[in-house]
Amino acid sequence: MPRIAVIPGDGIGREVITEGLRLLHALNRWHGLDLHFEELDLGADRYLRDGTTMPPGLFDRFRAEFQAIFLGALGDPRVPSNVHAKDILLGSRFELDLYINLRPIQLLDSRYCPLKDTEPSQVDMVVFRENTEGLYTGIGGQFKRGTDDEVALETEMNTRKGVERIIRAAFAYARQSGRKSVCMSDKANAMRHGHDLWQRVFKQVQAEYPEIEAFHLYVDVLAMEMVRKPSRFSVIVTNNLFGDIVTDLGAQIQGGIGLAASGNIHPGRVSLFEPVHGSAPDIAGKGIANPLATFLSAGMMLSHLGHSGLEARLRDAVQFCLNRGYVTPELGGKSRTHEVTDAALTFLENQ
Numbered sequence: 044m045p046r047i048a049v050i051p052g053d054g055i056g057r058e059v060i061t062e063g064l065r066l067l068h069a070l071n072r073w074h075g076l077d078l079h080f081e082e083l084d085l086g087a088d089r090y091l092r093d094g095t096t097m098p099p100g101l102f103d104r105f106r107a108e109f110q111a112i113f114l115g116a117l118g119d120p121r122v123p124s125n126v127h128a129k130d131i132l133l134g135s136r137f138e139l140d141l142y143i144n145l146r147p148i149q150l151l152d153s154r155y156c157p158l159k160d161t162e163p164s165q166v167d168m169v170v171f172r173e174n175t176e177g178l179y180t181g182i183g184g185q186f187k188r189g190t191d192d193e194v195a196l197e198t199e200m201n202t203r204k205g206v207e208r209i210i211r212a213a214f215a216y217a218r219q220s221g222r223k224s225v226c227m228s229d230k231a232n233a234m235r236h237g238h239d240l241w242q243r244v245f246k247q248v249q250a251e252y253p254e255i256e257a258f259h260l261y262v263d264v265l266a267m268e269m270v271r272k273p274s275r276f277s278v279i280v281t282n283n284l285f286g287d288i289v290t291d292l293g294a295q296i297q298g299g300i301g302l303a304a305s306g307n308i309h310p311g312r313v314s315l316f317e318p319v320h321g322s323a324p325d326i327a328g329k330g331i332a333n334p335l336a337t338f339l340s341a342g343m344m345l346s347h348l349g350h351s352g353l354e355a356r357l358r359d360a361v362q363f364c365l366n367r368g369y370v371t372p373e374l375g376g377k378s379r380t381h382e383v384t385d386a387a388l389t390f391l392e393n394q
């Protein structure tokens with residue numbers, strides 16, 4: 044029985060997870076998936092109530108008892124340090140060694156693309172962002188803080204093991220899904236030590252995948268090319284910082300942050316799936332949060348659990364909502380959050 048830990052979290056996270064669960068419960072029933080959900084009381088309210096961010100032993104429970112974690116969003120103006128988000132989300136990435144941040148960038152309806160004359164067939168890429176090292180490990184330090192002589196160091200960590208496993212994951216995915224190319228992006232012309240390692244490992248791994256076109260772009264060129272000609276890209280693999288940035292660029296190309304889904308994955312182990320957007324305090328409680336990124340993230344989670352056919356059906360349901368205009372106000376629509384779900388459920392029930 045696959046077990047899923049649910050962390051609705053804060054703000055619109057709670058609203059979109061409620062809707063995501065409506066779809067998941069329906070699919071569970073219709074397809075006899077036998078999914079078991081356990082909702083966890085974590086987030087800003089819990090932290091403000093008893094000071095808990097991550098209860099002791101919970102990471103062990105995740106590893107031992109669960110196949111997936113379904114997360115809404117974390118962030119609350121009452122917790123300016125954001126310590127609970129750091130402990131829960133960054134904690135999970137590192138503690139559970141979720142080394143793949145998987146971010147599909149797919150245009151499902153050209154009306155929502157800010158690039159002119161762009162068709163859905165021209166935007167269909169998947170970014171493999173390294174998720175456990177790079178510039179986000181906190182290695183570094185401050186010297187003479189607050190003085191005119193202050194020095195601040197932030198060290199980028201690249202391990203051979205870490206670089207190799209994310210590059211391998213990108214190629215393995217390309218082969219398994221029949222995608223034509225893998226683009227590796229770095230800044231080896233300016234960051235000559237760490238990114239030289241990326242270059243060497245990329246060359247080594249690409250030799251094992253002769254049927255897949257492998258090419259390299261510096262990250263500044265990648266950013267330009269994603270806008271100029273997104274159809275050049277099929278699979279992109281890059282480090283933690285660059286991946287963070289180019290996936291947000293990609294989110295806009297596919298129609299905005301309300302459509303961007305993500306997986307934090309360690310193949311074969313418990314992995315975490317979440318919409319990319321934050322808790323959006325400005326619209327929380329108004330019933331107008333876009334749940335589509337959550338539906339797409341739920342689809343990625345079902346794929347992780349072995350139901351890739353259902354991921355495709357959820358994507359079709361999202362496309363249906365977009366095509367028929369069942370969209371929330373930030374996309375120019377009039378639908379409320381639960382009405383988008385109603386439309387998706389009707390579509391799924393009738394297919």
Ligand code: ATP
Binds near residue numbers: 055117300323326333
């Ligand atoms: P964080 O600082 O954690 O990223 P945030 O929610 O303020 O949190 P974003 O996720 O970047 O930041 O969202 C920016 C704005 O985009 C939000 O304030 C909200 O107005 C809008 N937005 C984000 N997600 C959605 C959504 N699912 N539906 C509708 N609007 C959204």
